[in-house]
Amino acid sequence: SAVISQKPSRDICQRGTSLTIQCQVDSQVTMMFWYRQQPGQSLTLIATANQGSEATYESGFVIDKFPISRPNLTFSTLTVSNMSPEDSSIYLCSADYRAGAFFGQGTRLTVV
Amino acid sequence: ELKVEQNPLFLSMQEGKNYTIYCNYSTTSDRLYWYRQDPGKSLESLFVLLSNGAVKQEGRLMASLDTKARLSTLHITAAVHDLSATYFCAVFRERSQGNLIFGKGTKLSVKP
Numbered sequence: 741s742a743v744i745s746q747k748p749s750r751d752i753c754q755r756g757t758s759l760t761i762q763c764q765v766d767s768q769v770t771m772m773f774w775y776r777q778q779p780g781q782s783l784t785l786i787a788t789a790n791q792g793s794e795a796t797y798e799s800g801f802v803i804d805k806f807p808i809s810r811p812n813l814t815f816s817t818l819t820v821s822n823m824s825p826e827d828s829s830i831y832l833c834s835a836d837y838r839a840g841a842f843f844g845q846g847t848r849l850t851v852v
Numbered sequence: 853e854l855k856v857e858q859n860p861l862f863l864s865m866q867e868g869k870n871y872t873i874y875c876n877y878s879t880t881s882d883r884l885y886w887y888r889q890d891p892g893k894s895l896e897s898l899f900v901l902l903s904n905g906a907v908k909q910e911g912r913l914m915a916s917l918d919t920k921a922r923l924s925t926l927h928i929t930a931a932v933h934d935l936s937a938t939y940f941c942a943v944f945r946e947r948s949q950g951n952l953i954f955g956k957g958t959k960l961s962v963k964p
Binding site for chain 2: 741771773781782783784785788832834836839840841842843844845846848
């Protein structure tokens with residue numbers, strides 16, 4: 741299986757601030773994905789991060805709120821901007837390999 | 853638009869019993885994943901099903917895929933307490949850069 745490292749693993753942030761989450765994968769992949777898991781819920785795709793082009797966002801998610809970078813084939817960041825308590829969730833990055841789609845350990849974000 | 857329905861959402865079983873979790877999806881896909889999530893943890897990949905009629909087994913869990921019926925099942929045999937977790941199916945969304953759409957999850961509790 742793949743190794744996908746995410747950091748930070750958790751954070752408590754003040755409303756109105758921003759947090760950048762980093763995701764590192766152990767081998768090159770064309771696309772990386774960012775998901776959100778709200779408490780007690782399933783996973784919802786935020787965006788697809790493509791190397792060399794802008795991220796593709798799902799309905800209900802916008803670049804101003806969730807800017808994404810993808811500087812190379814093994815790394816991506818997701819920023820949660822101008823946070824409110826409603827952004828409290830687990831954020832997970834994912835990469836798709838031939839053997840399957842694997843996930844990082846997640847970033848548990850609490851906004852106070 | 854791809855929709856994924858999973859049922860049941862909650863399942864309380866006694867040890868030693870058998871049960872099946874169902875995953876229906878609404879549009880064509882040739883790849884389906886099953887994941888396990890323990891409380892406070894990320895997703896652990898259980899099975900990747902790549903073709904019609906695919907069947908995979910690992911320990912007490914067996915997954916199958918019928919692409920014509922757009923149905924996957926996760927069968928639990930002789931449940932043990934260690935299987936208590938939330939199980940998600942996720943369907944590969946074709947022609948949209950390969951991301952996954954998740955079911956709502958089945959929270960399984962196995963009681964002695």
